[in-house]
Amino acid sequence: MSLRQAINKKCKDCIYDPKSGLGTWRQQVDGCTAVRCPLYPVRPRSDSPRESARDSADRR
Structure with a gap:
């Protein structure tokens, strides 16, 4: 598994x-609001384009 x-x-299961x-499942994951999740970024x-993980972390 890649x-x-x-x-x-993991996101789908969650x-x-x-x-x-x-x-x-992709639409529901796209709407996820669990910003404290380590996989959120x-x-x-x-x-697209995606924001970088650093940009996302800066907003917290």
Whole structure:
């Protein structure tokens, strides 16, 4: 399993609820608000370009 696959799996396991009607797992992960999560800066996101992990950390 690649690092990206492991990150995707962890995020999906953490936040995805297929019965919620709130979209795909990627949409739900994209809407994650757990800014204290160590994976928050590298979580799968649909927008681009991505902000750097440093920029994200500076906002905390």
